Amino acid sequence: xxxxxxxxxxxxxxxxxxxxxxxxxxxxxxxxxxxxxxxxxxxxxxxxxxxxxxxxxxxxxxxxxxxxxxxxxxxxxxxxxxxxxxxxxxxxxxxxxxxxxxxxxxxxxxxxxxx
Amino acid sequence: xxxxxxxxxxxxxxxxxxxxxxxxxxxxxxxxxxxxxxxxxxxxxxxxxxxxxxxxxxxxxxxxxxxxxxxxxxxxxxxxxxxxxxxxxxxxxxxxxxxxxxxxxxxxxxx
Numbered sequence: 001x002x003x004x005x006x007x008x009x010x011x012x013x014x015x016x017x018x019x020x021x022x023x024x025x026x027x028x029x030x031x032x033x034x035x036x037x038x039x040x041x042x043x044x045x046x047x048x049x050x051x052x053x054x055x056x057x058x059x060x061x062x063x064x065x066x067x068x069x070x071x072x073x074x075x076x077x078x079x080x081x082x083x084x085x086x087x088x089x090x091x092x093x094x095x096x097x098x099x100x101x102x103x104x105x106x107x108x109x110x111x112x113x114x115x
Numbered sequence: 116x117x118x119x120x121x122x123x124x125x126x127x128x129x130x131x132x133x134x135x136x137x138x139x140x141x142x143x144x145x146x147x148x149x150x151x152x153x154x155x156x157x158x159x160x161x162x163x164x165x166x167x168x169x170x171x172x173x174x175x176x177x178x179x180x181x182x183x184x185x186x187x188x189x190x191x192x193x194x195x196x197x198x199x200x201x202x203x204x205x206x207x208x209x210x211x212x213x214x215x216x217x218x219x220x221x222x223x224x225x226x
Binding site for chain 2: 042
């Protein structure tokens with residue numbers, strides 16, 4: 001079981017460039033989340049997907065889009081990166097039944113710098 | 116005002132000391148999570164609780180729903196406990212469950 005995996009681990013972009021952060025989980029979880037973590041602030045929810053085929057905005061969705069490609073994969077896209085999007089991005093998943101019910105499992109994070 | 120407040124923000128202690136980290140929240144919740152973020156950045160879930168107390172090894176988490184307060188205790192602290200400890204409350208918003216996080220408490224245990 002790899003748990004939650006994210007790629008890439010590090011990325012440097014120039015302002016205006018686009019990129020997609022990939023996330024996959026192998027725990028058969030229904031719900032998946034994208035968070036950003038900035039110094040001095042708690043993790044903040046960007047987008048989430050309660051189940052395959054659905055996505056919803058979180059607290060800070062502006063400048064991002066998401067795709068729930070299938071039950072395993074949930075990607076985050078920055079169409080035109082801005083310096084304010086410099087952050088560490090975490091993907092997470094949670095189960096809706098059984099032992100993993102409502103527990104959050106986090107990926108290792110992606111450190112993104114936008115110049 | 117943040118919905119989730121942790122104290123202290125930073126805590127330095129000597130190995131062996133009893134550690135307490137506090138979390139207060141201002142909204143009705145369905146559950147509260149304690150998470151640990153290692154110096155390398157990885158985040159793991161320590162506890163999820165909606166009432167009473169849970170214990171796992173040297174870690175104990177308590178919650179008082181009426182007072183909207185939770186504590187995380189570490190007994191016989193060790194340098195490997197050095198990490199950021201994050202409190203998060205689970206809310207139900209428009210039918211969906213979401214987590215709201217505190218800013219974290221940076222704990223350093225010196226040998």
